[in-house]
Amino acid sequence: MKSASSTDKLEEVLGELKKSRLKLTKPRKAILLALVQNHGPFTAEEIHKIISKKVCDLATVYRCVASLEEAEILRRVEFGDDSSRYELAHDTHHHHLICTRCKRVEIVDEPELEEIDRFVKKRGYSNITHSLEFFGICPDCL
Amino acid sequence: MKSASSTDKLEEVLGELKKSRLKLTKPRKAILLALVQNHGPFTAEEIHKIISKKVCDLATVYRCVASLEEAEILRRVEFGDDSSRYELAHDTHHHHLICTRCKRVEIVDEPELEEIDRFVKKRGYSNITHSLEFFGICPDCL
DNA sequence: GTTTTCTTGCGATTCGTTTGCATTTACATT
């Protein structure tokens, strides 16, 4: 199975948006396009820059990512630096490997890590999610 | 091997503090005592309440936890709710399981999870650390 | 096209955290 093209992906995501009860507005479309076209989780501020500040106010970006996260179209990621980052939830579950020197972000999607949640299932918890991020110094920075 | 008593633990931690080049001040002693006596990672604000606000200013708590983290006596933990929490770094490496309803925090220290970092070692990264937190609904809240 | 409901812009506001600066304290040195 080939990976979908950028436009395919955008249509897919916009489809998800229509299925939710969220309205299809210009800021939301711009944000989703930005995340389809660009890699890596971004802060609201970064998204605001990418879509161009003329599209909408920064406050609107915050409100959009919040509603899109609620609708499970976006996923929030925390790198422990006091700001939330967002990426398409549609992408397969994965984690990040962040170089603490150059801030490069790599994707980690080892199949063995898929089963992580089972360690807490036996405690009777439900609706389990987890957040796993790696930090280290990348080969280039050594 | 028995777990150390509260006073043993406190002395051990104060020993670490002396070995660092940090001065042994009243606020730092109070904070370490608070973390020896109480479970779970706490925010600066929570620590400030525990040690009693008379001990020092909130700004001092922030400065203390920062220096104690730097000295690797405390460890910072993020639950993705826009505030940092601190616990004794001395305690064995573990993760947290946070009930998203009642905010209860449990410790997760499955031995199988110890080896997590190896998934990124093969990418040539060094000084690897990771942050893994679980979120779910606890049996009592169901 | 009109109504209803959601969304936005803009400014003000909150909240966690940090900082500047004068003062105080811990600790080393005499």
Add this chain to the structure above:
DNA sequence: AATGTAAATGCAAACGAATCGCAAGAAAAC
């Protein structure tokens, strides 16, 4: 014990990320 000095503190002001109130604007429903 008195002194010197570098580090730590209190207090208030400043900060940055995120949120909110409200009036105006735009989408979807009728």
